[in-house]
Amino acid sequence: VAGGRATGVRLASGDFHVASKAVIAGVAPKALPGKLLPDGSGDAGFDAAMKKFRYAPGTMMIHLALDDLPDWSAGAELRQFAYVHLSPSLDAMSRTYQQATAGILPDEPVLVIGQPTAVDPSRAPAGKHVLWVQVRMLPAEVLGDAAGRIEPGPWDAIKDAYAERVLEIIESYAPGLRQKILGRAVFSPLDLERENPNLVGGDQICGSHHLAQNFLFRPARGYAGWNTPVSNFYLTGAATWPGAGTGAASGFMLAEQLGGR
Incomplete structure (x- = not known):
């Protein structure tokens, strides 16, 4: 200047x-x-x-390589959609936001699940699939856990434990998912900011x-x-x-x- x-x-x-x-x-x-x-x-x-x-609360990204798409208990037609949103109610979404803004890991985060291979099979080897999960909304700095199961700490130390919670939630909507997982990659809000400084605290x-x-x-x-x-x-x-x-x-x-x- x-x-x-x-x-x-x-x-x-x-x-x-x-x-x-x-x-x-x-x-x-x-x-x-x-x-x-x-x-x-x-x-x-x-x-x-x-x-x-x-800035808004952060996001965690989980990428899964799968043998097959999830078997959604709500109906087989969900296997055809590019996106599936998981949250039991608007009240649950509001609670998740309040927990995240208070620095607390939500007990039941809002999940946005992408099924790219449902609409574009070329994104995976023949007969295989990929899935990405946006875990919304999470604190940039973890001060506690609403479920009381994860000790507060840096994201690098707790992201895998929180990813397990996410998979448990998805499993409740799509039983048998874990048996289909071939590999996974987990990116915490901190990881997202490291990759792109514009994602402050993982705020997408x-x-x-x-x-x-x-x-x-x-x-x-x-x-x-x-x-x-x-x-x-x-x-x-x-x-x-x-x-x-x-x-x-x-x-x-x-x-x-x-x-x-």
Whole structure:
């Protein structure tokens, strides 16, 4: 930044890339103060808002290699779906969220199960299948366990034990699943952040979507147009309006906005 204007990006290697028109960062707000903007933005209010940006609970990912798709007790037709959601009720979902935000491992997390090979058999060897499980929602830092079975500790030490709980839950909906498992890989919220720093605490939606952090308040009041206090420096991605799960809409709309300049 020179004279309040973004001039380019310096990489960790020291290489510098000049910005001919603008710098567009598809990052979580956490990456701005002290990192992408090591001297701050020049606006203390904006910098404080980026530091206080509220992230959502984390996610665990479990990937399974299977001999066959699960035999869902609710009906064989579920074997044809790309996604199966598991949670007994809206009340259970609410309880899970409350537990996670309090730093507690949920006793019955919400599970989103992907069955890619149900719709695309080419994703596995002939006759075999893959399954992925999104375990929603989990604390970034574990302070306790609602089921009282797992001692609090770092995710690296407890992720496999929690994965066993998840498999127990799936087994209750699809008996015999464990006998079909050929292999598994477990990624805790911490693992996800290691792979992608934008997944802060394993938050896959890049920030809470509560009203206080949505619409004209996303990522902060006065900056819903992907602008920042630094001229020609823009923030895009799920942390900005219109949020997560919108098909890269923020980048598309910003590109249209910049195209007129």
